Amino acid sequence: MNGVEGFMYPNEIGLQWSVLIVLYPFITGLVAGAFILASLERVFHVEAVKPTYRLALLTALSFLIVAPLPLQLHLGHPERSPEMYFTPHSTSAMAMFGYVYLWYLMAVLVFEIWLDYRKDIVLLARSSKGLLRLKYKVMSLGSDNINPRALHIDEKVGWVVTLIGIPSAFLLHGYVGFIFGSIKANPWWSSPLMPVVFIFSAMVSGIAGVMLIYMATTKLRGQKIEMRCVDTIAMYLFYIFIIDFSLEMLDLIHRIYEADESFRSLDFLVHTQLYIPHIVIQIMLGTITPLVLLFITQVIKLPEQLRKRIYVVSGCLALMGIFAMRWNVVIGGQLFSKSFLGYTTYKMALVTREGSLVALALAILPLFILWALIKVLPPWMAEPASHQPAGD
Amino acid sequence: MNLSRRHFLVLAPAAAIAWKAVSAGTPEQSPNYKTADHWWGMLIDIPKCIGCGNCVRACATENDIPDGYFRTWVERYHVEDEDMTNPQVISPDGGKEGFPVAAEDAGKYFFVPKMCNHCADSPCTQVCPVGATFVSPDGVVLVDPKYCLGCAYCVQACPYGCRYIHPEKKTADKCTLCYHRITKGLTTACCENCPTGARQLVDLKNPKDPIHEFLRTHPVQVLKPQMATGAKAYYNGLDGSVR
Numbered sequence: 001m002n003g004v005e006g007f008m009y010p011n012e013i014g015l016q017w018s019v020l021i022v023l024y025p026f027i028t029g030l031v032a033g034a035f036i037l038a039s040l041e042r043v044f045h046v047e048a049v050k051p052t053y054r055l056a057l058l059t060a061l062s063f064l065i066v067a068p069l070p071l072q073l074h075l076g077h078p079e080r081s082p083e084m085y086f087t088p089h090s091t092s093a094m095a096m097f098g099y100v101y102l103w104y105l106m107a108v109l110v111f112e113i114w115l116d117y118r119k120d121i122v123l124l125a126r127s128s129k130g131l132l133r134l135k136y137k138v139m140s141l142g143s144d145n146i147n148p149r150a151l152h153i154d155e156k157v158g159w160v161v162t163l164i165g166i167p168s169a170f171l172l173h174g175y176v177g178f179i180f181g182s183i184k185a186n187p188w189w190s191s192p193l194m195p196v197v198f199i200f201s202a203m204v205s206g207i208a209g210v211m212l213i214y215m216a217t218t219k220l221r222g223q224k225i226e227m228r229c230v231d232t233i234a235m236y237l238f239y240i241f242i243i244d245f246s247l248e249m250l251d252l253i254h255r256i257y258e259a260d261e262s263f264r265s266l267d268f269l270v271h272t273q274l275y276i277p278h279i280v281i282q283i284m285l286g287t288i289t290p291l292v293l294l295f296i297t298q299v300i301k302l303p304e305q306l307r308k309r310i311y312v313v314s315g316c317l318a319l320m321g322i323f324a325m326r327w328n329v330v331i332g333g334q335l336f337s338k339s340f341l342g343y344t345t346y347k348m349a350l351v352t353r354e355g356s357l358v359a360l361a362l363a364i365l366p367l368f369i370l371w372a373l374i375k376v377l378p379p380w381m382a383e384p385a386s387h388q389p390a391g392d
Numbered sequence: 393m394n395l396s397r398r399h400f401l402v403l404a405p406a407a408a409i410a411w412k413a414v415s416a417g418t419p420e421q422s423p424n425y426k427t428a429d430h431w432w433g434m435l436i437d438i439p440k441c442i443g444c445g446n447c448v449r450a451c452a453t454e455n456d457i458p459d460g461y462f463r464t465w466v467e468r469y470h471v472e473d474e475d476m477t478n479p480q481v482i483s484p485d486g487g488k489e490g491f492p493v494a495a496e497d498a499g500k501y502f503f504v505p506k507m508c509n510h511c512a513d514s515p516c517t518q519v520c521p522v523g524a525t526f527v528s529p530d531g532v533v534l535v536d537p538k539y540c541l542g543c544a545y546c547v548q549a550c551p552y553g554c555r556y557i558h559p560e561k562k563t564a565d566k567c568t569l570c571y572h573r574i575t576k577g578l579t580t581a582c583c584e585n586c587p588t589g590a591r592q593l594v595d596l597k598n599p600k601d602p603i604h605e606f607l608r609t610h611p612v613q614v615l616k617p618q619m620a621t622g623a624k625a626y627y628n629g630l631d632g633s634v635r
Contacts, residue, residue, distance in 0.1 A: 007481040009506070009553030010462045016544035016557065076542015076562030080522075083541065089523035094545050097521070184619060185515060185551035338553055339635035341481055 006342025015334045015346050018354040020070035022330045023362055025176045025198065026205070026323050027067045030366075032173040033206010034060040035109070035165055040236065042162040048232035054379030055217065056210045057113050062370035064105055069362055071097070073353055093179050104172045108165040114139075115158040117377050119146045173202040180329060187262035188333040193251045200244035205322040207237045208315040213370070215312060221380075227304055231297075234311050238294040241318065245287050248325075265340040273335055273343065278328045286321015290314035425575045427529035431597040432569055433624030434580075435606065436505050438631070440590035443468055443503035447582035447591060448488040454570065454581035461556045462486040463567040464507040464582055471633045472499035479633040504627075504634050505591060507582070508533060508554040508567035509615060512622030516546035516555060516566075525564060531596070531624060532571055537563045551619045569593070594626070 004013055038056035040046040072078045088095035122144045125136035174195040180186075181194025211233045218225045255263060270278055293314045297307055331346050349355035443466055451457060451464045466487030470480040484491065487503075494501050510533050511517075517525050517533060524540040527533050535546075540563035547555040547564060558565040570580035574593060578584070583591045594603035606612070606628070613630040614623040627634075 007467075007483070010460075010465050010483055010486045011547075011556040012553045016547045071543075074543070076544075076557055077540065080539070080541050083522045083539065087522055089520050091518045092521045092523075092545075094519065094521040094543065179545075183515075183519075183549055185549055334548075338551055339481070341479070341635060 003345035008337040008342045008344055012337055013344050017330055019348055019359045020074045020354050022326045023070045023359055026326045027063050028173055028176050029202030029205045030209050031060045031064045032169040032202040034210050035169045036203050037207050037210050039162050039166050048228045051226050051229045052210050052214045055214055058373045058379055059210050059213055059370055061109050062366040065369055066366045093182055096175055100172055100175055104168050108168050112158055112161045115154050118154055119151055122146045170199050174199050186333050197247045201322050201325055203240045204244050204318055208318040212315040230311055241291055262340055265336050269336050274328055274332050277324050282321050282324035282328055286317055286324050290317040430530040430595050432531045433594045433596055435592040435594050436627050437590045438629040440588040441503040441505055442588055443491050445487045445490045446585045448486050450581040450585035458559055467504045470499055470501050476633045509552055509623035509625040515549040519545045519549045532569045534568055535564050537561055540564050551616050
């Protein structure tokens, strides 16, 4: 049979989860990571990353809006997806999706963005006219009190929301990892480390993504990139990358040393079909290379221009590596038979509902949404009005 | 049409025979069926299976299974001496049309019919986000096709590869243990058509079912016991090489 090597159970030959399901954890990872970066400034008072605070929140929102789309497109009956809200199955990890998503979208992200922008929205409503004024009036939700006491309350509530948002971001992406990690039938997925690896890889991708977006938008605006800001982001990226890589290696070493009944099958896969995406793209290019580059920037004082270039290359490689990691988990986990006696192949279609063009469109869509959000709520609008830490 | 007495005498017995043939496949009505009185499973007697593929064909016909998908299938194992961990397994078109003649004499050959294990603690049921797949009170794992989202999470969760997404209905599909038949007092299509009795529908709640005696006196095993799924497809004479 075409594309099959050895023996597969006959229903296993075609893959059930396509590139769209690869995209889903990649996008939610960017959301969680971007939010964690935003929280560095808000909760942990890392002042250096302040220029990215609002941009990180808007990035998280843009990607979060798109996050359910790959799932919807994948479903055999997308019209029935509201059933997950109305009649969720209590023992299903996937049934949590709707609630975690809504919680994160409405209770955390939108609320925090609104709180943070409220003063600017009110000022814009006051200074604009006509439809624009109406738009900002609606966005202020009638809350137009911006006296110092009201803003202080905003600040305090925003701090609490961010504090709640950190475990929520962990929940959002840890839960995605749990969806895979809890499948005992699949030894490639089944691991208690999976949610933790997903959380840290999410932070890597989100931080790298926001760093690149910040550098690109600053450049496009003809402004100077704040090196203190990107240096700090790069430092956090480096340390979190080390934790992420260590966890992944721990998982790998554990599998190799334990060498259970599935090992021979998985080992063969990693040395054949998954060699390029796993060994070359994910580990060599997507992890070790950016780690080495970032390490150099941490120990050697390089010129500003060179540092910028290294950050761009490292950020792009990190994103590529994390995407490859999602690919290797989702697609790689379906390429071998649960009998451990054979392998199948995945051929990505081009223009089908779950094809590569749709995936590409969904991957780019958040950037357009971000562009629109930036137009409505410019993240650099209130830079002079600094955030005061709660309680000040 | 004028029917002469002569014609009538010829046609009446023919019609009676034809009607009997038609009604043979009609399940008996069983209005008194009580789910609480049953706990269904399947006994698969490996030494009896001859790999004819009757069960696969019967299942496909009875349940209108699309080509390339299987609610049940048959695998042929070839295990060479001292190489239990690396069996050679084939299942051409699910064994629907039988198997090619074995090429080598070395080692042992045997057939293993596969199907949904109707697990009591089924991982597929656990993961379904809307509860469209469920264990019925009489122990059969079923899918509600009017409720299933087609997310395929259950397909991923089944350790035995018994589920698929129906290419037309776009919902999860699997063996129903011919629920439409067994609730009317019939056996499953695969059991009905097995020429050697290698498959037998069993009711574990029925004290008179011979399965109880069989389980006591035979080396019966389930597939992948390490998965702890409470599988109810009981295999007699299961070789250690079977996955």
